[in-house]
Amino acid sequence: xxxxxxxxxxxxxxxxxxxxxxxxxxxxxxxxxxxxxxxxxxxxxxxxxxxxxxxxxxxxxxxxxxxxxxxxxxxxxxxxxxxxxxxxxxxxxxxxxxxxxxxxxxxxxxxxxxxxxxxxxxxxxxxxxxxxxxxxxxxxxxxxxxxxxxxxxxxxxxxxxxxxxxxxxxxxxxxxxxxxxxxxxxxxxxxxxxxxxxxxxxxxxxxxxxxxxxxxxxxxxxxxxxxxxxxxxxxxxxxxxxxxxxxx
Amino acid sequence: xxxxxxxxxxxxxxxxxxxxxxxxxxxxxxxxxxxxxxxxxxxxxxxxxxxxxxxxxxxxxxxxxxxxxxxxxxxxxxxxxxxxxxxxxxxxxxxxxxxxxxxxxxxxxxxxxxxxxxxxxxxxxxx
Numbered sequence: 047x048x049x050x051x052x053x054x055x056x057x058x059x060x061x062x063x064x065x066x067x068x069x070x071x072x073x074x075x076x077x078x079x080x081x082x083x084x085x086x087x088x089x090x091x092x093x094x095x096x097x098x099x100x101x102x103x104x105x106x107x108x109x110x111x112x113x114x115x116x117x118x119x120x121x122x123x124x125x126x127x128x129x130x131x132x133x134x135x136x137x138x139x140x141x142x143x144x145x146x147x148x149x150x151x152x153x154x155x156x157x158x159x160x161x162x163x164x165x166x167x168x169x170x171x172x173x174x175x176x177x178x179x180x181x182x183x184x185x186x187x188x189x190x191x192x193x194x195x196x197x198x199x200x201x202x203x204x205x206x207x208x209x210x211x212x213x214x215x216x217x218x219x220x221x222x223x224x225x226x227x228x229x230x231x232x233x234x235x236x237x238x239x240x241x242x243x244x245x246x247x248x249x250x251x252x253x254x255x256x257x258x259x260x261x262x263x264x265x266x267x268x269x270x271x272x273x274x275x276x277x278x279x280x281x282x283x284x285x286x287x288x289x290x291x292x293x294x
Numbered sequence: 295x296x297x298x299x300x301x302x303x304x305x306x307x308x309x310x311x312x313x314x315x316x317x318x319x320x321x322x323x324x325x326x327x328x329x330x331x332x333x334x335x336x337x338x339x340x341x342x343x344x345x346x347x348x349x350x351x352x353x354x355x356x357x358x359x360x361x362x363x364x365x366x367x368x369x370x371x372x373x374x375x376x377x378x379x380x381x382x383x384x385x386x387x388x389x390x391x392x393x394x395x396x397x398x399x400x401x402x403x404x405x406x407x408x409x410x411x412x413x414x415x416x417x418x419x420x421x
Contacts, residue, residue: 123407126317134310150310153382157404244382246402 124253127155128260135264141272145177148238148265153179156254157247158240160217162186165228165236165269166200173200173236181241186219199225199237205258210249217241226258228266235266300418301326301343305336305350305362306380311405315349315380318407322414333357337365340372347418349378349410352388360391367396376417380405 134147145163152158160180164173173196175186189197199206206225213223222239229235238261302319304327306312312329319327328343330336332354340348348366352359359379366372377397381389389400399413415421 119408123318126407127314130310130313130317134313137309147310150308154308154311154314154404244403247404 124256127253128256131155131257131260132264135268138268139272139275141269141276144265144268144272147268148261149177149179151257151261151265152238152240153244156240156257157244158242159244160241161222162219162239162241163228163236164189164196164200164239166191166234173197176236181217181219194220195222195225196220196237196239199227200234203227203229203232203234205262213248213250214242214245224258226262228269229262230266230270235270238265299324299326300346300420301328302347302349302414303328303330303336303339303345305330305333305348305354305359307332307351307354311351311380311403314405314407315410318405318410319349319414321407322411322420325414325418333359333362333365336362337369340366340369340375345372345375347376347378347414348372349380349414351380352392360388360395363392363395363397378413378417 131151134151135144138144138147148163152161158179160178162175162178162181162183164186165176166173171191173189173191175183177183178186189200191197192201195206198204205227206222208221208223215223219241222241223243224240226238226240227234228237302325304312304315304319306315306329316327316329319325328339328345330339333350334357336348336350337357339345350359350362363377363379366375366377376399379389379392379397379400380403381392381400382403392400398417401409401413
C-alpha cells in the first residue's frame with residue numbers, strides 16, 4: 047500500500063469514526079427526547095382528568111350563579127312592585143283617589159278580579175263596602191264585627207286565606223277567598239275582601255303575600271289620613287264660612 | 295362606543311301601572327321613556343318628537359288605546375312604530391281588535407317587569 051493510499055484510508059476511517067460518534071450522540075439525544083415524550087404522554091391523561099373535573103366544577107358554579115341571578119331578578123321585580131304600591135298609596139290625600147289606587151294595586155299587581163274594600167263604622171260596629179270591583183258595591187251586605195269571615199277578620203285582625211284550590215270558585219259576597227285587615231298598629235279600620243282573580247292568575251306568589259302585608263298597613267294609613275284630611279278640610283271651610291258671616 | 299338613544303312612549307291613565315311600566319323599562323339601557331295620560335296626550339307627544347316604540351293601555355278616558363292605535367297607523371308620522379298593548383285576559387275582543395288595527399304585541403295584566411322588558415327588547419331588536 048502506498049503512503050498516499052494509507053493517508054486516504056486513515057482519513058476515511060477518521061471521518062467514519064467522527065460520523066459514528068455524531069450518530070451516537072444524536073441517537074442518545076433522540077432517546078432522551080423519546081423518554082421525555084413518553085413520560086409526558088403518560089402524564090397527559092392525568093392532566094385531562096384534572097381539567098375535566100375543574101370544568102365540571104366551574105360549570106356547576108356557573109349554574110349556581112345563573113339560578114342566583116334569576117332569584118335576584120325576581121326579588122328585584124318584587125321590590126319594584128312593592129315600591130310602586132307604597133309610593134302610589136301615599137301620593138295623595140284624596141280619599142276617593144286612595145280607594146282608586148288600592149283598586150289599581152289589587153287589579154294590576156295582585157291580579158284580583160272581584161274584590162271589595164270595607165270600612166268599620168265605629169259607632170254601629172259594622173262594616174260597609176266603600177269600593178268594589180266586579181261586584182255591585184250597593185248590593186254588598188253590611189257586616190257586624192265578628193260576623194262571618196269579613197266580620198271576624200275585622201275583629202281579630204288576622205288574615206284569612208282560603209284553600210288554593212278554591213281560588214276561582216264562584217263568588218259569594220259573604221265568603222271571600224282572601225280577607226286582609228286594614229290595620230294602623232292595633233286599630234282595625236276595615237278589610238279588603240278578595241273574591242276571585244283574573245283567569246291567568248292560577249296561584250298566589252310570594253310577592254302577593256308581601257303585597258297583602260303592605261296593603262294591610264299602608265292602605266290603612268293612606269285611607270285613614272285622607273279621611274282625616276277631608277274631614278278637617280270640611281270643618282275648616284265651615285269655620286271659615288262662619289267667621290265670614292260673623293265679620294260681614 | 296356611542297349607542298343610539300331609543301325613546302319609548304307609555305300611554306296609560308293609571309299612575310300605578312304607568313310607574314310600574316316605566317320602572318321596568320328603565321332597566322333597558324339607552325331607552326328614554328316619555329309618559330302620557332291618555333290617547334290624546336299620547337298623540338300630542340308622538341307628534342312632537344321621534345319615538346321608537348309605543349306601549350299603550352286599551353281602556354283609557356278621552357281617547358282609548360284602540361283609537362290611538364288606529365290613528366297612529368293611519369297617521370303620517372310613526373305609522374310604522376312597533377306598538378305593544380296592555381289588556382286584561384278577559385278583554386280578548388279588544389286584544390283581537392287592537393292586533394287587527396296594527397298593534398304588534400300585547401301584554402296581559404297583572405304585568406310582570408320581565409315580560410315587558412323582553413317584549414320591548416324583541417320589538418326594538420336589542421339584546
